[in-house]
Amino acid sequence: MTTKRFFAAFLLVSLVLAGIVSYYASGSPDGLEKVAEEEGISAEEKDHALGDSPLGDYGVKGVDNEWVSAGLSGVIGVGAVLLVGGGLFWAVRRREPAGEPREKAPAGTSGQG
Numbered sequence: 001m002t003t004k005r006f007f008a009a010f011l012l013v014s015l016v017l018a019g020i021v022s023y024y025a026s027g028s029p030d031g032l033e034k035v036a037e038e039e040g041i042s043a044e045e046k047d048h049a050l051g052d053s054p055l056g057d058y059g060v061k062g063v064d065n066e067w068v069s070a071g072l073s074g075v076i077g078v079g080a081v082l083l084v085g086g087g088l089f090w091a092v093r094r095r096e097p098a099g100e101p102r103e104k105a106p107a108g109t110s111g112q113g
Helices: 001-020 030-040 068-092
Strands: none
Touching: 001 068
16 A cells, blocks of 8 residues: 555545534543542533634534534544644655755666665
8 A cells, every 4th residue: 555545544534433423423422521420520521712702612603503513613623633644744844954965866876775
């Protein structure tokens, strides 16, 4: 499998998971939330400062269909992660030192040894 095919398949699987499968995730509290409720810690809980943002509460503001809103939110999240991660990867990728050209393999060889 080529690298481009791998990344295309990875992107497709990520979008399907974020856009479709995530809607079926459990709405029940996880273990940490359950313990916080049982111990009374959640009584001190406050709303998040970005709770009213366009992607707050695992949905997209202005989209009335809950399924589409959750799926679109997931797809936007995957895109944001890919942009930020790809940008960081591009920024720190290995580069040739300035002024030093890359060594070339002698003619007739594959450069592997």
